[in-house]
Amino acid sequence: MRLFLLLSCLSTVLLAGTCNPDAKTAAQSPSMKQLEGTWLHAQEEDQGDVRVYRPNTYAFPPARGRTGFQFDHNGLFTQFDIAPTDGLEGRKGQWKASGSAKVIISLDDKRDPDYTLEIVSLDKDVLKVRRLE
Numbered sequence: 001m002r003l004f005l006l007l008s009c010l011s012t013v014l015l016a017g018t019c020n021p022d023a024k025t026a027a028q029s030p031s032m033k034q035l036e037g038t039w040l041h042a043q044e045e046d047q048g049d050v051r052v053y054r055p056n057t058y059a060f061p062p063a064r065g066r067t068g069f070q071f072d073h074n075g076l077f078t079q080f081d082i083a084p085t086d087g088l089e090g091r092k093g094q095w096k097a098s099g100s101a102k103v104i105i106s107l108d109d110k111r112d113p114d115y116t117l118e119i120v121s122l123d124k125d126v127l128k129v130r131r132l133e
Helices: 002-018
Strands: 037-041 050-055 068-071 076-082 088-097 102-107 115-122 127-132
Touching: 076 102
Parallel strands: none
Antiparallel strands: 037 050, 037 068, 050 127, 068 076, 076 088, 088 102, 102 115, 115 127
């Protein structure tokens, strides 16, 4: 019985030692998990170079159009730009966490270079970011 307990403890320690917290994907990180969903730009709330986004379910005041983006749990990303016909144009890409407060965005069409969003604050109702080149 003692041998069994000793082997159980040893295997637990060995398994814990092989876990690498840095190997987590962006979607598994608790703070980054809050990014999942569709966020639309609340430009009337911007402050300087900090852009404010709200969930697409938010009761926005009227506007001529709202850009935004969608973060999927598997690292897929869609950037919503205003289309030539005033609707929204979705551009597909990927996102990945860079540390605890930055997200690197890469769009598949490569019309624009990759960019980084610095997360200034994030909760379920508001996302504040600073765009870094």
